[in-house]
Amino acid sequence: GQNIDQPTEMTATEGAIVQINCTYQTSGFNGLFWYQQHAGEAPTFLSYNVLDGLEEKGRFSSFLSRSKGYSYLLLKELQMKDSASYLCAVRDNSNYQLIWGAGTKLIIKP
Amino acid sequence: DAGITQSPRYKITETGRQVTLMCHQTWSHSYMFWYRQDLGHGLRLIYYSAAADITDKGEVPDGYVVSRSKTENFPLTLESATRSQTSVYFCASLGGEQFFGPGTRLTVL
Numbered sequence A: 001g002q003n004i005d006q007p008t009e010m011t012a013t014e015g016a017i018v019q020i021n022c023t024y025q026t027s028g029f030n031g032l033f034w035y036q037q038h039a040g041e042a043p044t045f046l047s048y049n050v051l052d053g054l055e056e057k058g059r060f061s062s063f064l065s066r067s068k069g070y071s072y073l074l075l076k077e078l079q080m081k082d083s084a085s086y087l088c089a090v091r092d093n094s095n096y097q098l099i100w101g102a103g104t105k106l107i108i109k110p
Numbered sequence B: 001d002a003g004i005t006q007s008p009r010y011k012i013t014e015t016g017r018q019v020t021l022m023c024h025q026t027w028s029h030s031y032m033f034w035y036r037q038d039l040g041h042g043l044r045l046i047y048y049s050a051a052a053d054i055t056d057k058g059e060v061p062d063g064y065v066v067s068r069s070k071t072e073n074f075p076l077t078l079e080s081a082t083r084s085q086t087s088v089y090f091c092a093s094l095g096g097e098q099f100f101g102p103g104t105r106l107t108v109l
Helices: none
Strands: A003-005 A009-013 A018-025 A032-037 A044-049 A053-057 A060-065 A070-075 A084-091 A098-100 A104-109 B004-007 B010-013 B019-025 B032-038 B042-051 B054-057 B064-066 B076-078 B087-095 B097-100 B104-108
Touching (some): A003 A084, A009 A018, A018 A104, A070 A084, A098 B042, B004 B087
Parallel strands (some): A009 A104
Antiparallel strands (some): A018 A070, A032 A084, A053 A060, A084 A104, B004 B019, B032 B042, B064 B076
């Protein structure tokens, strides 16, 4: 079966660093996406990994290990506006469909 | 306005009524998707479309109907709404990554 696991909720402090993990078991793999979703809003694209390694984009970085079926999203210098849900999604071999994790709700405390 | 829009943004209806949710995109993306999002389930794919007049079922298609007569529009119809269809519905189109509309919050009483 196809499965994506993320922690349900995490709490971190403003200014700190937090790592949100995602593990996946899918029949095919053609890339992993991270999306951010603020409460009551639509998901917005954050990052994409298709090869092993770290992709850095400002305060956000995403890592992928295909052999381990594992990814993480690293958020640095946390700000209150980073309070949101973070969704991990895997694109299977179809090139268009995404398999979604349930999301991790990140709570930032002052 | 460029982008992807959905209407209505909020809808309250009664069990048994037919409801149509609209989705419009201005990018001419070929692929479009309908998801529902419920607590604890994340995003679940209802239907998708590869092009005008080409649609296919996703993970949870029962009780829903779609059409795509024009590339830019992808309406979703609940033929006879049930309380279990109370949810937030997102439309998305594919241009590299998936771009999402703002969502429709549907309540079925």
